Amino acid sequence: MPILIRNIAVPRSLIANPDRFGGKADGDLQRGDLLVMDDRVIGFTQSPPEGVQVINGAGRILLPPxxxxxxxxxxxxxxxxxxxxxxxxxxxxxxxxxxxxxxxxxxxxxxxxxxxxxxxxxxxxxxxxxxxxxxxxxxxxxxxxxxxxxxxxxxxxxxxxxxxxxxxxxxxxxxxxxxxxxxxxxxxxxxxxxxxxxxxxxxxxxxxxxxxxxxxxxxxxxxxxxxxxxxxxxxxxxxxxxxxxxxxxxxxxxxxxxxxxxxxxxxxxxxxxxxxxxxxxxxxxxxxxxxxxxxxxxxxxxxxxxxxxxxxxxxxxxxxxxxxxxxxxxxxxxxxxxxxxxxxxxxxxxxxxxxxxxxxxxxxxxxxLGLAPAWVDNSPAHRLVLAEAQDLASLLSGPATRRPLLA
Ligand SMILES: [Zn+2]
Missing domain, CATH: 3.20.20.140 (Metal-dependent hydrolases)
Incomplete structure (x- = not known):
């Protein structure tokens, strides 16, 4: 089932294709409602499909592995x-x-x-x-x-x-x-x-x-x-x-x-x-x-x-x-x-x-290390990490409160 994570932020530097990804710029973050289908991150959307499962992101920051x-x-x-x-x-x-x-x-x-x-x-x-x-x-x-x-x-x-x-x-x-x-x-x-x-x-x-x-x-x-x-x-x-x-x-x-x-x-x-x-x-x-x-x-x-x-x-x-x-x-x-x-x-x-x-x-x-870079938009959704912070200064100043997006 498709999943919509409402109100979430992604660092723009970690998006391979920021223009295609959508969302609204907020400093160096992009904010919006994120659509995930079949373990793939589709991007921010304003028109989610019917029957989507909705999760509240509460403004948290999403990171690639x-x-x-x-x-x-x-x-x-x-x-x-x-x-x-x-x-x-x-x-x-x-x-x-x-x-x-x-x-x-x-x-x-x-x-x-x-x-x-x-x-x-x-x-x-x-x-x-x-x-x-x-x-x-x-x-x-x-x-x-x-x-x-x-x-x-x-x-x-x-x-x-x-x-x-x-x-x-x-x-x-x-x-x-x-x-x-x-x-x-x-x-x-x-x-x-x-x-x-x-x-x-x-x-x-x-x-x-x-x-x-x-x-x-x-x-x-x-x-x-x-x-x-x-x-x-x-x-x-x-x-x-x-x-x-x-x-x-x-x-x-x-x-x-x-x-x-x-x-x-x-x-x-x-x-x-x-x-x-x-x-x-x-x-x-x-x-x-x-x-x-x-x-x-x-x-x-x-x-x-x-x-x-x-x-x-x-x-x-x-x-x-x-x-x-x-x-x-x-x-x-x-x-x-x-x-x-x-x-x-x-x-x-x-x-x-x-x-x-x-x-x-x-x-x-x-x-x-010779690996392909994992961007937010090409990582499997189950490897993405949700950080308990609303902005990057708070994320970098706080404890390691992070958990998998789809836990
Ligand atoms: Zn060493």
Whole structure:
């Protein structure tokens, strides 16, 4: 039976065809009575068909399924047992490494299920988690967390799609046997080939091998790159050059790139133009970067964040990720892209009207992961989310009160 949801608002930035969609403009929202037929959103209508079932939308906001491009479910919610943690990135890595002795199957399952429940409540349909790879006793063995999270992903299929990206140091790909083993595990679970690079010695052969394996096996790439403010970090430039040299068709997502803050003027313009030409996407991770960067003692006087606005202006696909939640890298948080966007607003000067920034956690985040963007008008109605808010400032300021449209 057709359904008419009276008095509902949709952010215009999340409608593929705003002209055809109808409704009345109210700032960056379109308001009206929304017609849904056979699980398809038809658009706003003033002449609903006979026999339609009517629901009162009460002015609430309708959203497409959100996309979370960057998480660490192996680490999430480990904070309560970490004791007094704090410090920079390397201190966080060391504290989390010590905690890995506690990562039993049950522990990993319990913590990641909690995270996925938060994602579902936030209206997320697709999330990517990185999984630490290659520390501990046997640096080459498949991590326990990888296997557990692959099972958890299957448990959640149909509710939240969980994609896994391996996270070894880039040097690991410079060893052919290790690289082949990792790529085989990634293929086994339909995952993504990832690595982190922070001035590693073997980063050049490492990137070359990663691109080679990704091309050969049809894998997406996802790098933690240049997560530091020191001068001379060149990971992002090397990835860009490798992508241009090989013509790799992507997707290639680069997270962090805090060191872009060191670049200005023509050199920055050139790099960003090359990134756009190479089809790279850039993910900013405001909470973790603000928390771990700029720790020179005392109050930080520099923002640890990448140049998202400049990248977007240069034509690079940009998005926001939640990254760490209640672990050694960031001691607070919730797995909710809307909260991440709210936190990014003061950090990145994302000014009102806010509708235009929603793409960072929806359609553009999907593009960055190589997915088709889910607009309100091409998503199945049962995946749409109703938010308890009358305007976007209230939505971004409030708690995560969202539920499926057709619950
Ligand atoms: Zn990360």
């Amino acid at each position: 959100l996309v979370e491009p960057h998480l660490h479910l192996d680490k999430a919610f480990s904070l309560p047992r970490l004791g007094a943690v704090g410090g920079d990135l390397m201190a966080a890595i060391a504290a989390q490494e010590a905690d890995k002795a506690q990562w039993t199957d049950d522990d990993l399952r319990h913590r990641s299920n909690r995270a996925l429940a938060e994602l579902q409540a936030a209206g997320v349909s697709y999330a990517r988690s990185h999984v630490d790879w290659g520390m501990g006793d046997d640096p080459h063995a498949t991590p326990r967390a990888w296997n557990v999270l692959a099972e958890v992903a299957q448990d959640w299929a149909g509710r939240v799609t969980l994609s896994l990206s391996c996270l070894p140091e880039i040097d690991a790909f410079a060893e052919p046997a290790t690289a082949a083993r990792i790529a085989a595990e990634v293929r086994r679970v339909g995952g993504v080939l990832g690595a982190w690079c922070l001035g590693h010695r073997d980063r050049r052969p490492g990137f070359a091998a990663a691109f080679n394996l990704a091309a050969r096996h049809g894998l997406a790439l996802d790098f933690h790159v240049d997560e530091g403010q020191e001068a001379g970090l060149d990971g992002l430039a090397l990835i860009t050059a490798q992508a241009l040299r090989t013509g790799f068709q992507g997707p290639i997502l680069c997270g962090h790139a805090v060191s872009l803050m060191n670049q200005t003027g023509p050199a920055l313009d050139r790099l960003l133009a090359d990134m756009a030409r190479a089809g790279l996407s850039l993910c900013a991770l405001p909470t973790t970067n603000l928390y771990l960067q700029s720790r020179q003692g005392g109050t930080p006087d520099r923002r640890g964040i990448t140049r998202l606005a400049e990248a977007a202006a240069a034509g690079v696909t940009t998005c926001l990720g939640t990254d760490n939640v209640q672990d050694a890298f960031f001691p607070l948080g919730r797995h909710d892209p809307m909260l991440t966007l709210a936190q990014a607003i003061p950090v990145l000067h994302l000014d009102p009207p806010f509708g235009r920034h929603l793409t960072l956690i929806a359609t553009d985040a999907a593009r960055a």
